[in-house]
Amino acid sequence: MGRSLKKGPYVVERLLDKVARSESSGNREPIKTWARACTIVPEFVGKNFAIHNGRTFLKLYVTEDMVGHKLGEFAPTRTFKGHGGKGGKSGKR
Amino acid sequence: MPRILGVDIPNDKRTIISLQYLYGIGPYKAELLCERTGIDRDKRARELSEDELAKLATILDNDDDFTVEGQLRRQIQQNIARLRDIGCYRGLRHRKGLPVRGQRTRTNARTRKGPRKTVAGKKGVKELR
Numbered sequence: 001m002g003r004s005l006k007k008g009p010y011v012v013e014r015l016l017d018k019v020a021r022s023e024s025s026g027n028r029e030p031i032k033t034w035a036r037a038c039t040i041v042p043e044f045v046g047k048n049f050a051i052h053n054g055r056t057f058l059k060l061y062v063t064e065d066m067v068g069h070k071l072g073e074f075a076p077t078r079t080f081k082g083h084g085g086k087g088g089k090s091g092k093r
Numbered sequence: 094m095p096r097i098l099g100v101d102i103p104n105d106k107r108t109i110i111s112l113q114y115l116y117g118i119g120p121y122k123a124e125l126l127c128e129r130t131g132i133d134r135d136k137r138a139r140e141l142s143e144d145e146l147a148k149l150a151t152i153l154d155n156d157d158d159f160t161v162e163g164q165l166r167r168q169i170q171q172n173i174a175r176l177r178d179i180g181c182y183r184g185l186r187h188r189k190g191l192p193v194r195g196q197r198t199r200t201n202a203r204t205r206k207g208p209r210k211t212v213a214g215k216k217g218v219k220e221l222r
Contacts, residue, residue, distance in 0.1 A: 066181070069181050073182045076182065076185065
């Protein structure tokens, strides 16, 4: 089920501040964040983010197509190493 | 048999039913179409006049609320392609051919995964045979 329109998109205020600050200071450093649940708003387009995936920060360059998604959708939290142990002859690593 | 939009030829059922043979038309849109064109929904499809068919065709062609057939399929493919391109979680699931909406994959999910690929030596394989 979608979120109530009355509330508007969930955007972490602090992050908006950070984006505005990096805009005015011309800082190209990726914005480090843990706010995976934050919706990507048009202000974020063209900015670099470093999104926490539970272990490290994954870099993301935000494009126009990503607006409306959440930051966390672009930082996978699971690593799949493939199936197959001793029985299988190869195993993908 | 009447033809609407080229290929599709719904048969001699009630209009409201036969319209649903078009990809992108379900019960709701069929009802709407009948209302908009003023066609009796219980009239058999074969009894539709040229005039009525033309009316249906213009609405299906021009109205954005009624995207059907090839155009609808294309639209869906484009939406999926977009998800793949931006590299979001849903896109990744589409790429891997796994369920996209958080369903379990330990069992089931055969629609997305396709036929079972039995792994030799895996526990429980003997019992399955």
